[in-house]
Amino acid sequence: MEDGVTAxxxxxWILAVVMLISAIGVVTAxxxxxxxxxxxxSLAGVAGIYLILTVEFIALVQLLIYGSAVVILILFALMLxxxxxxxxxxxxxxxxxxxxxxxxxxxxxxxGIVATTWTTPESSAAIQPVGLQAIGDAIFTIWIVPFIxxxxxLSIALDGAIMLASPDEDDx
Amino acid sequence: xxxxxxxxVVNAVLFAIxxxxxxxxxxxxxxxxxxxxMLNAVSLNMVAFAVYGHVDFGNITGxxxxxxxxxxxxxxxxxxxxxVVRTFRNRATANVDEVNLLKW
Numbered sequence: 001m002e003d004g005v006t007a008x009x010x011x012x013w014i015l016a017v018v019m020l021i022s023a024i025g026v027v028t029a030x031x032x033x034x035x036x037x038x039x040x041x042s043l044a045g046v047a048g049i050y051l052i053l054t055v056e057f058i059a060l061v062q063l064l065i066y067g068s069a070v071v072i073l074i075l076f077a078l079m080l081x082x083x084x085x086x087x088x089x090x091x092x093x094x095x096x097x098x099x100x101x102x103x104x105x106x107x108x109x110x111x112g113i114v115a116t117t118w119t120t121p122e123s124s125a126a127i128q129p130v131g132l133q134a135i136g137d138a139i140f141t142i143w144i145v146p147f148i149x150x151x152x153x154l155s156i157a158l159d160g161a162i163m164l165a166s167p168d169e170d171d172x
Numbered sequence: 173x174x175x176x177x178x179x180x181v182v183n184a185v186l187f188a189i190x191x192x193x194x195x196x197x198x199x200x201x202x203x204x205x206x207x208x209x210m211l212n213a214v215s216l217n218m219v220a221f222a223v224y225g226h227v228d229f230g231n232i233t234g235x236x237x238x239x240x241x242x243x244x245x246x247x248x249x250x251x252x253x254x255x256v257v258r259t260f261r262n263r264a265t266a267n268v269d270e271v272n273l274l275k276w
Contacts, residue, residue, distance in 0.1 A: 019186065
């Protein structure tokens with residue numbers, strides 16, 4: 001874009017700031033339920049960035065699977081483990097070490113990004129929106145075998161989760 | 173469109189925040205939430221690369237990968253929460269530092 005900051009960029013930065021602040025809330029909130037609610041806001045920010053990147057399909061999948069199914073699972077797990085009833089330390093003893101390690105990781109990642117020369121398209125016309133049909137063509141032709149395998153994996157994992165969480169016969 | 177570098181830097185920050193959560197939290201469910209943040213950063217990165225490069229390179233593999241990551245993350249969340257619930261039933265705790273059966 002030649003004409004400086006565009007509306008898309010402004011929306012992108014707003015979404016990015018909301019997403020990052022919510023992510024910081026997830027990892028620092030003192031209440032577990034607040035952390036889960038911050039997680040929803042962060043997921044919504046990620047879905048908005050998907051929309052800016054013109055992939056509506058992934059944004060919808062993000063909202064449907066992460067925003068509803070995964071969040072409801074996590075809230076159920078929080079209820080089942082009764083984490084709210086016993087106030088206790090939410091952070092381990094190695095907290096300063098963990099913060100230092102993640103800051104080091106961040107420095108390494110940003111250093112790598114800045115040091116690399118990216119071949120971005122010159123004009124905005126080079127960034128074509130990716131249509132739903134193109135994604136469907138790719139998934140159901142080139143990636144059909146991984147698609148089937150991932151479906152089988154998902155059903156096996158859900159069955160295994162039910163088996164793990166269901167009580168044993170000799171529990172009571 | 174935002175520049176590719178800006179998206180990558182935002183995703184790097186998100187990934188580092190998730191790593192901080194994994195390394196500092198005690199509760200297993202909150203560690204799982206932080207892992208999900210890291211997965212989100214990675215799949216957003218893949219989508220960014222695919223969208224910025226599919227004209228030049230002629231494929232959208234990154235978007236398909238993001239789709240697969242979301243599906244596998246759903247499976248992983250279900251399994252991990254099953255393990256957390258089972259651990260809570262056996263050990264009466266959801267904190268990872270109190271589950272020390274294998275610690276010598």
